[in-house]
Amino acid sequence: MEYLSPLSSSLYIMQNAEHICENSDCPFNLNCWANQELTPSATDERSIEWIFVTSLLNFSFWSNSLVNFEVLFRNKTYTGYWALCAAINRALDEGPDILNPKVYQSMTVEQLRHIFRSHTAESIPLFDERLNTLKDAGKTLLEHFNGSFKNALFSCDNSAAKLLKLLCDYFPSFRDYALYKGKQVSFLKRAQILVGDMWLCFEGKGFGFFYDIEQITAFADYRVPQVLNYFGVIEYSKDLTTRILNGEEIANGSELEVEIRAATISAVHVSDFFNLCLHCISRRL
Template sequence: MDYITLNPQESGDHIMKTAKHVKVDLEKCKEAALLVMDAVVEGKIGEIDYSANPLHPSGLSDEEKMLWVFLLDVLNFSFWPDEGEEYNVTFEGQTYTGYLAMCAAFRKAHKELNAPIATVQWMLTVDVGVLDFILKDDKGFSIPMITQRKQAVKEAGEWLFWSHDASFLNVVRKSNCNAQVFLRYILACESFRDYGFYNNRKVSFFKRAQILINDTVGALIGSEENKHLVDFKDLDTLSMFADYRVPQALNYLECLEYSPELLDELQSNKLLTYGAEKEVEIRGASIYAVQQMYKEIQRVRAAGPYSECDVDTVSGEYRLMGATGGDMDFTNARRLLPIDIDVWLWMFRREHADEVESIVPFHRTRSIYY
């Protein structure tokens, strides 16, 4: 049977029409939207800036930088450790976890070993043992799914070599400042094809592909030579990046409500199979919730000044302040997109990790897609 694939935003809408295990609280989404708006007005959410992350290398040409971005996002999946293991990497005196730990591992190899990583030739020929050695954590634990990572790197290298003259910057050029065209190019690379089925429809999430677009903008926006290549006008057509940490933050903020059955499974650390009903509902609900936050931000912005939302980040309780509590003018703040909301939620989870973990666990799904 030939299925028409719903894009991620459509997929979220479709999944939430009949979801059994996850609900979205629209009022809590509105409250969470105010928190994001406050962060923007207060300057806590800036423009996308790839160079602002100290783990991203500096001093590279745009060609080299884009290969580095591409490689990191080819490997941007499944960082949570197996039971009893860890994945922490220390670089220049600071210890990192998760995705940032992987970035640190590559920086460490690049600096200390002078390893020729982030080149298409390296991607084509990398040995699983070498990749495992580079990505080992501080205590010698391997990053999860090392065999699948090696395969993803090799496939991605072959795609670049044969289809785009070994240049990811060429892919950006061919996209002609259109995010949806860029997305279609990326989806030609097999490991980015993040699909599922739900209620007789083919749905999509495209977590890593959309992050790659976001990182590409951040990496080139400061380039005098190539910043025009990322003057996308349709970034609002992309959804949030449906992974396992942002849904956790949304549940903590009470935007998502899990059924008792699902919550029991999460608390017992039961693995959810990629593409299974509950896993698809968590990711679809996350997309839907962020879209509701985005719509609320647009609505409030159009209405003019608003009252600041005061939040107790320990208890998670909110209270909206009256006009005397400090009206804030959002009309001149920069444009916000669903992907910005995702970044805020991801950072919120990291900044409040202990409180979030004490309330709700993340869902555990081993997959190359997130």
């Protein structure tokens, strides 16, 4: 089945959106972002595998509990996405080798629970889904890419678009599609984050060079639109605003959710946010 690309999807959705609009007159500027201490500093093959594993598992960190999942690593605690990074880095210090597909394709429940052990009473959300995703990905790498994501990356010939397609073809957890007013649309948030992280880690060179990097868009998650709306860059309808203020859940794949995600991509693309996005392409707000 053919899907519109994330950018084409967003432009189409925003042309038809009923609940959200962009405000191109709103000034907003950020000049610099601090370097993160948990992401790889080396530009080697291990960094490729680190980016793949963290991208695989980069979903659903917040629960309805008042206590969040936290990871203690080198005397500091981390939450959200950074808790994932801290847990991966802690496992690299302690073992097992969480970056080796031969290891994680046969990962046991006990092993992964130890890797993701929390500093609080709250465990990492969707544990079973993470375990299955990790094991399936390890098997796929061993069967199709000689046991290394580096080989998958090489097969894409420095094309971001080809890498996005490969991720969706071989690793189902990266598929991020929706149906909007009769059109099949895509956002590919986590697949795009992987490409962006690779580009950032290697500074657009070597393993991180993509001749079509401009096809990567902003990442339509649940945090970025909150920031854009706060600064007035995207504006919600009265109905949508009321629903959010009342704490109503916006269903995954619903018209409202699709429009919010599309507005995020479109607003960044057509404004000065695009350069900011490329600079902090994988940093979580």
